[in-house]
Every structure is written in structure tokens, then in C-alpha cells.
Amino acid sequence: xxxxxxxxxxxxxxxxxxxxxxxxxxxxxxxxxxxxxxxxxxxxxxxxxxxxxxxxxxxxxxxxxxxxxxxxxxxxxxxxxxxxxxxxxxxxxxxxxxxxxxxxxxxxxxxxxxxxxxxxxxxxxxxxxxxxxxxxxxxxxxxxxxxxxxxxxxxxxxxxxxxxxxxxxxxxxxxxxxxxxxxxxxxxxxxxxxxxxxxxxxxxxxxxxxxxxxxxxxxxxxxxxxxxxxxxxxxxxxxxxxxxxxxxxxxxxxxxxxxxxxxxxxxxxxxxxxx
Ligand code: C2E
Ligand code: CA
Ligand code: CA
Ligand code: CA
Numbered sequence: 001x002x003x004x005x006x007x008x009x010x011x012x013x014x015x016x017x018x019x020x021x022x023x024x025x026x027x028x029x030x031x032x033x034x035x036x037x038x039x040x041x042x043x044x045x046x047x048x049x050x051x052x053x054x055x056x057x058x059x060x061x062x063x064x065x066x067x068x069x070x071x072x073x074x075x076x077x078x079x080x081x082x083x084x085x086x087x088x089x090x091x092x093x094x095x096x097x098x099x100x101x102x103x104x105x106x107x108x109x110x111x112x113x114x115x116x117x118x119x120x121x122x123x124x125x126x127x128x129x130x131x132x133x134x135x136x137x138x139x140x141x142x143x144x145x146x147x148x149x150x151x152x153x154x155x156x157x158x159x160x161x162x163x164x165x166x167x168x169x170x171x172x173x174x175x176x177x178x179x180x181x182x183x184x185x186x187x188x189x190x191x192x193x194x195x196x197x198x199x200x201x202x203x204x205x206x207x208x209x210x211x212x213x214x215x216x217x218x219x220x221x222x223x224x225x226x227x228x229x230x231x232x233x234x235x236x237x238x239x240x241x242x243x244x245x246x247x248x249x250x251x252x253x254x255x256x257x258x259x260x261x262x263x264x265x266x267x268x269x270x271x272x273x274x275x
Pocket of ligand 1: 059061073077113114115175176199233234235252253254255259
């Protein structure tokens, strides 16, 4: 049912029992926040470079703190990971994102970020399939974004898990490509559909010829492996045109839209740039 993603009380007993220990700390606040459902997903569009058409949205979590206002994920995801709270939070994100996307036009995907910590959970596959089943979202419309650090540890188990997700139709993207321990062997060993080039490479694109060279090699490599390439952090028309010339498949960034609450997104027509 559509309300499934909103129900965050029943599954968080463990998080709640430790609540008293951690009062007056951000961690304590975070436990409360999970019990009270103080999180929101904002959605940022990504577009197909060839026609500028919107293909889907990435779900990005925010914490609506009662006194501190809207807290960005970089300020609480690491804490949630340390405290083990990323598991219930991550499950909420998955359920909410699938439930939201199930109400969108059927040609739009939703991309969800998974923390490396979630990969250590034996039930992750069941969590994802339950989110799909309960929301009614076809698996083909869900894309899971993971970072390289996931591939470093437990590579064999994670490969099996990824193959399992692919077998039901879920897409896989390698996020923040180029920032980590980037070994190209990861690209050949794991079944990614898409590589997301980190925004740090896009930032200097129009000034630094080296960035163009890097992007162009990633595109060539990805083509050889039958993977698509997304450029993230695209802010200007100039960058977009450069990326199009370099053969990038998808683009995401402020040029096409900032992350926004779902009720502010216009689903009427698949139109692209806001500029
Ligand atoms: P990310 O997955 O690399 O997400 C892209 C980040 O770049 C987002 O920051 C987005 O708002 C920002 N961004 C998008 N377009 C532009 C642009 O044109 N210019 C610039 N300068 N920035 C742009 P945000 O929302 O603050 O998220 C930060 C990170 O937090 C994400 O990086 C992701 O690693 C993590 N995160 C967000 N939501 C979740 C989640 O539900 N689960 C997990 N595990 N991590 C999440
Ligand atoms: Ca991401
Ligand atoms: Ca990224
Ligand atoms: Ca990131």
C-alpha cells in the first residue's frame, strides 16, 4: 500500500530502546528522529543528454530537525552509520522512495543511495524486494547507487548480492566514480548499468583540459563495458554542452533542478532545463 513508506514506528523498537542513553546528543536526537519520522526525501532530476528529457530522480534524504531546521545528509549520515541507525533509516528511505515513485509517470526511475553498512545486513535483498512489493513499483524503475567502498570489502558476497538484484530487474549505479580507490578492475568485475562521474570532475571541466580527458576515457571505457555514464553536479549550459560532446549519456545537477520535496515536482510533462 502507498502508506507503507510512511510507517516508521513498528520497525524501530531497537533504536528506541537506546533512546534514553543518548539524550542531549545529536545521536540521541537522531534516534528520536527515526522514531518520530523526522526525515524527508528530496528528489533531484536526471536527464538524457541526447534529448534533454527527464528520465528519473535521485532520492536525497534530509532531516527536518525540530530546532536546527533542515539538516543535510553529510551532517548526519556518517553519524547514523557509526550508530548503526543507517539500517532502519536506509530501510525507510527505500520504502518512501519506492512508494513515491510508484505514483509517478511510469517512464520515470527512482535512484536510491545505499550505505556500505547496509550491505553488511543479510536481509538487504529482502528489504529491497519488500519495498518493491509493498509499493507496487516495478523493479526496473528502481536504481541502487553504491560507492566503491562497498566493492572493497566482502567483494564476493556483494557480487552475488548485486547479481541477485540484477536478476529481478533492479539497476545498479556506481556513485562518486573517480573519488575513491578507483580500480578499473571493479568496473569489469561488477555488473553496473551506470557509472556516475563525481561532480569534482565536472566543476573544472570548462577550464581544465585534463578533466575533459578523464571524462572522455571514462566514456570510452564504459561503452566497452556496455555501461551508461552520468555526469553529476552539472550547473551551467556550457558544462552540459561539453559533456554532450564528450558522449556522456545522462546529466544531473542544478542546471536541471535542485533536489525538491515531491509535492513541488511538476510531473505533467517531461520537460528539462530550468534555465
Ligand atoms: P551524492 O549521492 O553524490 O548526491 C549528490 C549530491 O550533490 C547531493 O547532495 C546533491 O544535492 C548535490 N548536488 C546535486 N547537483 C548539484 C550541483 O549542480 N552542484 C553541486 N555543488 N551539488 C549538487 P546532498 O543531497 O547534500 O547529499 C550528499 C550526500 O549524502 C550524497 O551524495 C549521498 O552520498 C548522501 N546521501 C544522501 N541521501 C542519502 C540516503 O538516502 N542514503 C545514504 N546512504 N546516503 C545518502
Ligand atoms: Ca548518489
Ligand atoms: Ca555522487
Ligand atoms: Ca557522495
